[in-house]
Amino acid sequence: MNRFHGNGKLLLSGEYYVLDGAMALAVPTQKGQLLQVTYTPSAHRVLHWKSYDSNGQIWFEARFDIETFEALEGYVSQKSLVLQKILQTTRKISKNFLVGKEYVLVETFLEFPRLWGLGSSSTLIHNVAKWAGINAFDLLAKTMGGSGYDVACAESETPILYERHDGIPRTIPVDFNPPFKNQIYFVYLGKKQNSAEGISYYEKLKNLESKKDKLVEELSGITHKIVSATKLEEFEKLIAKHEEIIAENMAMQRVKELYFSDYWGEVKSLGAWGGDFVLVTSQKSKEETQAYFLEKGMDTFLTYDEMVKG
Structure with a gap:
């Protein structure tokens, strides 16, 4: 075997x-x-x-x-x-x-x-x-x-x-083990996303061609800053900026605006936008944070260590 x-x-x-x-x-x-x-x-x-x-x-x-x-x-x-x-x-x-x-x-x-x-x-x-x-x-x-x-x-x-x-x-x-990882959670939206469809949508956006190199450079820079972030506030600003860039250039709405406009922390889409899991940050307790998403009907809520290996 x-x-x-x-x-x-x-x-x-x-x-x-x-x-x-x-x-x-x-x-x-x-x-x-x-x-x-x-x-x-x-x-x-x-x-x-x-x-x-x-x-x-x-x-x-x-x-x-x-x-x-x-x-x-x-x-x-x-x-x-x-x-x-x-x-x-x-x-x-x-x-x-x-x-x-x-x-x-x-x-x-x-x-x-x-x-x-x-x-x-x-x-x-x-x-x-x-x-x-x-x-x-x-x-x-x-x-x-x-x-x-x-x-x-x-x-x-x-x-x-x-x-x-x-x-x-x-x-x-990479040693991505932020000191604020206990303030990062993963929430399942319950909207299964097809990765192939997301890729197809991206490739059809011909208007991106002229500025693609600039956006690749900008997003790469944000990625490096995310890895080295030592404070939650810094991390939140970076993922918010990342979301804004994707939303603006792909004519899509941020998941926070769509579903969590009254949420106190940041919310970031993961992978193809529109479904599966989101990353959320919170300066409030785990119990209070989880209660917010339960009220929205989302009962799959994992801590960073429950989700991420290594």
């Missing part, structure tokens, strides 16, 4: 513009996804895939021919097609991937709720790449696309600075 594990991810800064070279701050999460492979001698050359959610319930199951990775069921779901593409691409990169194997059972175990948006896809890419002994960034580029910060987090044990130049990823481990 082989086992592979990847961490979940959160993008704290540099969203959208990381696609064009902005330096981003990203953190691996405490919870991720496990992939377990069991090989069994059999007359049936089948890859049997079973995915379990964080409650131990099967949320996806499929069978593939081990030679071609063609689906063996009559009805082929969109999820099966995505997985098939990952498997077939893995075979193209690593010619001997599963060649000569008989019955292979793959079980994946999510440690966080699927709807949280912490990286069920990126942890899958990371784990399959580890299993096949190939480069996870290469597999990502040839299947799902994206900046790759999420795959970098899957591997990292600490927060990272992440950037891409000419399509080549660069990951720098």
